[in-house]
Amino acid sequence: MILYLHDIGPHEADDLGANANNKVDIETVASFIRKHSANNEILLTADDGYTSTINLLPLLEKENIPLIVFVTTGFVEGRVYPYEAEFCDALVAGLVKDVDFDSIHRQLRGASKKHRERVMNEMAKAGRYRRDTQRKRSFLSWAMLRKLNDHPLISIGSHTDAHLDLKRQSPLTIFSELRRSKKLLEEKIGGKITHISYPYGSSDRLVRTAARLCGYLYGYGTETGENGSRMNQRRISLKNKL
Ligand SMILES: [Zn+2]
Known part of the structure; x- marks a missing residue:
């Protein structure tokens, strides 16, 4: 069972629209994992690279759950803001x-x-x-990402460079989004980046082929992904299930 989340934090009364939808509190994550980990192998994934991802560490260690942090490289460098x-x-x-x-x-x-x-x-x-x-939201820095990558339960993946809906971009943009983020992550963090989470879970055959050609081995969608599909794995939104 592959779960995904974004920002970790308490629900705020004045949260609006996408911000509200993208937030989940740590107690909710913990109770979901406790409830389902007995019968399922669980992989946790966190998209966008929010600093709050660090709050998951004690829970991961306690429950021995692996995590992939999908990073939007433009957010890390402040070149792109969501x-x-x-x-x-x-x-x-x-x-x-x-x-x-x-x-x-x-x-x-x-x-x-x-x-x-x-x-x-x-x-x-x-x-x-x-x-x-x-610009109030804060994202993981390269130094923080290197530290996370050293953790035995954590690996780093790409969430593209500018967080665009790849399905609606030109082939040129698709390739550059996939390549630029992979190259930057490999240069700054080290090792090979082989996992990609498509922004908005949005991919089609062209996007998935491009991802494969760029050297990704696994692609992750959202609820729209397919079980057992290597380049478009289905993930369950933690929040939607509660
Ligand atoms: Zn995202």
Whole structure:
């Protein structure tokens, strides 16, 4: 049974949209594992590379559960920021009003990095805020990732470079997203990176073939993946099951 989660933390009253959906508290993770580990071999995966992933360590060690941390390399280096989180922070701060999060999210999810940046800049201009001031989420640094990689229960995988919906990108972008993150992770952390988690769990035959050609051996989807499919393994969202 492969589980996946994103950010670890308490549910906050003013959490909105995707932020709320992406958070799960550690007690919830622990109780799910306790309930299911007797009859299942469990693999835990954490997408995006939030610093809060570190909070899983005591639980992993206690239950002897392996974890793959799927890293979006653009987040580590601050070159790319998850617009969902940025947008939510602006909403919570009251800087963006009367905008439907879901429709913006749907529109931007498949957009190119350039288009996404343009929309976010326009929104910041209209709301009169500096985009930098909204960057509250913190991501694992290279040093932290190297330390995690040394842990016997933890391995590092790629979650691409810019967190784009690969299914909706050009072949050129697909290859560069897959290659750039793999190369960076191997340079900065060492060893071979052979696991990829597709952003939004979104892949098709072209994306999976490209991933194989780039040297990945295992691909991970979300609930939409297929049991037993090496390049599109089905994962269960921890939160959805509770
Ligand atoms: Zn993600």
